[in-house]
Amino acid sequence: MKTAQLCKRMTLGLVVATTALGTIAEDMESRLDEVPGNFNLESRLRYEVFDQAGGLDVDGVSHRIRVGYTTPESGGFQGMIEGETLYAWGHGRDLHPADNAGDGTDLNQLWLAYRNEDLGSVKLGRQLYTLDDHRFVGHVGWRQNIQTFDAVTGSIDLIEGLSLKAFFIDAVNTVTDMHNDIEAFGLNAGYALNQNADLVLFYYAIDGSPDAAGSSSDTLGVRLTGKLIQNELTWAYALSAARQWENSGFPGVDFGHDYLSADLSVDLEGVTIGGGVELLGGNGIHGFSTPLATLHKFNGFADVFLGASGSGGLVNGLEDYQLYAGYTFRVGNGIKTRLIHHWFKPWTGSGDYGEELDLVASYQINERFSVLGKYGDYNSDGGSGGVGGSDKTLLTVELNFVY
Known part of the structure; x- marks a missing residue:
């Protein structure tokens, strides 16, 4: 009954939101054409169900709206300000296991940038920032409260085909509405080997909480991506490898962890089939970690390992x-x-994690509106190291509007 009532509310909300936002967009477009710079408006209405065996069982509706303004470029300078308001209601409004952002309005972005054709670009302030596949640095765009960084970021194209990116992050504004002070520095060098292959070398240093052993680390890695077109077949591949070691100086804390990932897929007339493996090392005390990443993108929609x-x-x-x-x-x-099946195992130690079946479907209604549904069903085989010991199901349906 509870779910049926919320579904009815969701349907009504979709109709109302579609009509209202469509009208607003038409009115905005006519009024703002004469204003220099660019305005952006994003809205997301979402219904979610979480069901975890022996624990959390909640569902609810949330709505997020973002409004921002980017100035026109002048003398190479440009600025942006963006606010975000989130409201949630229903049984699970304050119990979301990974997105408990609460209600209210926050400053999402506020930055000043400078761009020079010869010298590259630099951006200072609160900003969205991502690198490569988001595995190490990402904005967690799936969450209602997106992740932003208080940072200085920059990039420069040194020679043809070679791009160097660098960042210094002073704080992370998380999806759970937390402001975490941190010091993180990174270098990311990308080189186009040819039109269909790219190579990236990266180094990321994170100085985390002084009270948490294992939260500080250095990571050095390499990533290769590309595609191969063979008659009507399009092959795509991605390979990554990294080594992470402790840098905090904590007494008795000394680790070195490996990371490996590989993915291969083939596309034929709209049908894609593929497979992959991702390995994150652990030693029974600490494990390979990526605290700045878009974690939801990896290791299953149910977020069991997030x-x-x-x-x-x-x-x-x-x-x-x-x-x-x-x-x-x-x-x-x-x-x-897209349909995905995961088999999860521990890198070391006893026990076993389990399996997960994921399904996602999306539809672009028109230029402004899209709908998306996502389902994840994790079945535990007992877990390992205190993780993955309970079955968990996630279901999400959402309406998105972008101006």
Whole structure:
């Protein structure tokens, strides 16, 4: 009954929101054409269900709206300000396991940038920032409260095909509405080997909490991505490897962890089939961690391993083997779908994690509106190292509006 009532509310909300926002967009477009610079408006209405065996069982509706303004460029300078308001209601409004951002309005972005054709660009302030596949630095765009950084970021194209990016992060504004002081520095050098292959070398140094052993680390890695077109087949691949070691100087804390990932897929006339593996090392005490990443993008939609992999790492590590298939159904503008199956195992130690089946579908209604549904079902085999010991199900349906 509770779910049925919320579904009715969600349907009514979709109708009302679509009509109202469509009218607002038309009115805004006519009024703002004469204003220099660019305004942005984003809205997301979402219904979610979380069900975890022996624990959390909540559902609820949340709405997020972002409004921002970017100045026109003048003499190479440009600025931006953006606010974000989030409201949640329903049984799970304050119990979301990974997105408990609460209600209210926050300053999402406030930055000043300078760009020079010869010298590159630099940006100072609160900002969205991502690198490569978001595995090490990302904005967690899936969450209602997006992740931003108080940072200085810059990039320069040194020679043709070679791009160097650097950042210094002073604080992380998390998806749970926390402001975490941190010192993080990174270098990311990308080189286009040819039109279909790119190589990236990266180094990230994180000085985390002085009270948390294992939260500070240095990471050095390499990433290769590319595609190969063979008649009607398009092959795509991605390979990454990294080494992470402790840098805090904590007495008795000394670790070195490996990271490996590989993915291969083939596309034929809209049908995609692929598989991959991601390995995160652990030693029974600490594990390979990526606290600045878009964690929801990896290791299953149900977010079973999200918390541990972001803070101190999974102590027994993680081996994630996956197969996936995608297809765009030719209905209207096309319904994009993807089915993924994960097999999770610990890198070391006893026990076993489990398996997860994920499904996502999206549809672009028009230029402004899109809908998305996402489902994740994790079935535990007992867990390992205190993680992954309970079954968990996630279901999300949302309406997005972008101006």
